[in-house]
Amino acid sequence: MHYYLKAKTFFLEDGIKNNxxxxxxxxxxxxxxxxxxxxxxxxxxxxDCIVAPGLFDTHIHGISGSDVMDNTPESIQTxxxxxxxxxxxxxxxxxxxxxxxxxxxxxxxxxxxHKQGEIGAKIEGIFLEGPYFTKKHKGxxxxxxxxxxxxxxxxxxxxxxxxxxxxxxLAPERKGALQFIKEVTNKGIYVALGHTDADYETxxxxxxxxxxxxxxxxxxxxxxxxxxxxxxxxxxSSENTFVELICDGEHVHPVAVNITIKNKGYDKICLxxxxxxxxxxxxxxxxxxxxxxxxxxxxxKTTSGSLAGSTLKLIDGIxxxxxxxxxxxxxxxxMGSLNPAKSIGLDDKVGSIAPNKKADFVVLNDQLExxxxxxxxxxxYEKKFQKCNQTM
Numbered sequence: 001m002h003y004y005l006k007a008k009t010f011f012l013e014d015g016i017k018n019n020x021x022x023x024x025x026x027x028x029x030x031x032x033x034x035x036x037x038x039x040x041x042x043x044x045x046x047x048d049c050i051v052a053p054g055l056f057d058t059h060i061h062g063i064s065g066s067d068v069m070d071n072t073p074e075s076i077q078t079x080x081x082x083x084x085x086x087x088x089x090x091x092x093x094x095x096x097x098x099x100x101x102x103x104x105x106x107x108x109x110x111x112x113x114h115k116q117g118e119i120g121a122k123i124e125g126i127f128l129e130g131p132y133f134t135k136k137h138k139g140x141x142x143x144x145x146x147x148x149x150x151x152x153x154x155x156x157x158x159x160x161x162x163x164x165x166x167x168x169x170l171a172p173e174r175k176g177a178l179q180f181i182k183e184v185t186n187k188g189i190y191v192a193l194g195h196t197d198a199d200y201e202t203x204x205x206x207x208x209x210x211x212x213x214x215x216x217x218x219x220x221x222x223x224x225x226x227x228x229x230x231x232x233x234x235x236x237s238s239e240n241t242f243v244e245l246i247c248d249g250e251h252v253h254p255v256a257v258n259i260t261i262k263n264k265g266y267d268k269i270c271l272x273x274x275x276x277x278x279x280x281x282x283x284x285x286x287x288x289x290x291x292x293x294x295x296x297x298x299x300x301k302t303t304s305g306s307l308a309g310s311t312l313k314l315i316d317g318i319x320x321x322x323x324x325x326x327x328x329x330x331x332x333x334x335m336g337s338l339n340p341a342k343s344i345g346l347d348d349k350v351g352s353i354a355p356n357k358k359a360d361f362v363v364l365n366d367q368l369e370x371x372x373x374x375x376x377x378x379x380x381y382e383k384k385f386q387k388c389n390q391t392m
Contacts (some may be wrong), residue, residue, distance in 0.1 A: 002022075002023075114164060132146070240343070248310050358375075
């Protein structure tokens with residue numbers, strides 16, 4: 001497979017370019033050029049459209065009535081298929097706190113789907129959200145399964161997943177957590193801090209031992225206090241860590257988003273959805289793991305009133321943060337593509353349009369509606385009604 005992609009606008013890793021071409025060969029991006037000399041090579045001309053890198057959701061539980069914890073290949077494939085329509089080409093299926101045996105089964109199922117091949121967005125690893133949390137900030141996690149970290153348990157999950165575990169979240173105040181973090185990061189797994197009541201000093205110790213991500217910042221964690229900066233203070237003041245933000249307008253106020261950008265810089269922020277099975281579904285009653293969740297006006301809450309994931313589409317999070325801030329659209333887009341890849345060490349392969357990276361791209365109109373999605377150069381989704389002049 002060898003062709004040139006032609007568009008009015010390209011969101012490249014190093015900036016925006018207009019009215020040029022990007023080479024795609026053997027599933028990888030080549031160089032951007034202003035004109036092509038070899039007229040015999042095929043050209044995919046998407047007319048007046050924008051071409052942007054495929055999005056990467058590193059924290060997603062479900063969508064379209066399906067959840068990772070259903071433990072079925074059908075549910076994983078439903079997630080893969082339906083997030084593709086909204087520009088997501090890579091994702092980390094995200095588990096919930098559960099029993100040791102249930103997590104064994106779930107990570108094994110994800111591995112089997114990955115081996116057989118996803119029908120939509122590609123799995124780039126598994127995110128274990130729990131079970132090593134603390135009760136005070138449990139959110140929609142089942143505290144009956146909370147426990148201290150165990151490297152033996154994790155080794156079993158790694159084996160059952162065929163080595164797919166890419167990221168794990170924990171509360172660093174749990175007994176043995178700091179040593180666990182050190183051992184886990186030495187295995188190449190990224191450690192995130194979340195659902196935690198740790199103080200500032202404990203968080204800094206966790207970072208010194210290898211933790212590098214904060215899960216859905218401001219949610220499920222000790223907040224900022226002027227005498228005890230807490231988890232939020234550690235997140236905002238640590239230079240070499242990434243933070244997740246759920247930009248649905250409910251989880252984080254736009255002012256808090258802007259404060260985060262001023263402290264972290266846009267390049268250390270990963271937009272995530274934390275989407276659950278009610279995404280793309282009507283309001284009503286659903287389950288997130290073992291908890292009943294009520295969705296009203298697209299906002300998911302447990303019966304106790306806690307936010308329970310979201311129904312957010314990642315592309316809508318990008319639109320929101322663009323409207324709330326002074327960031328460029330390219331910067332906002334990279335918060336949903338390149339930064340998530342960077343946060344788990346995959347930015348040499350995916351996340352942006354740059355030579356020798358996998359040719360995952362999204363074709364958009366001026367309203368940022370998704371018209372086409374390609375994975376490794378192959379068009380996997382096309383919207384029937386096109387708003388841009390396009391030829392092949």
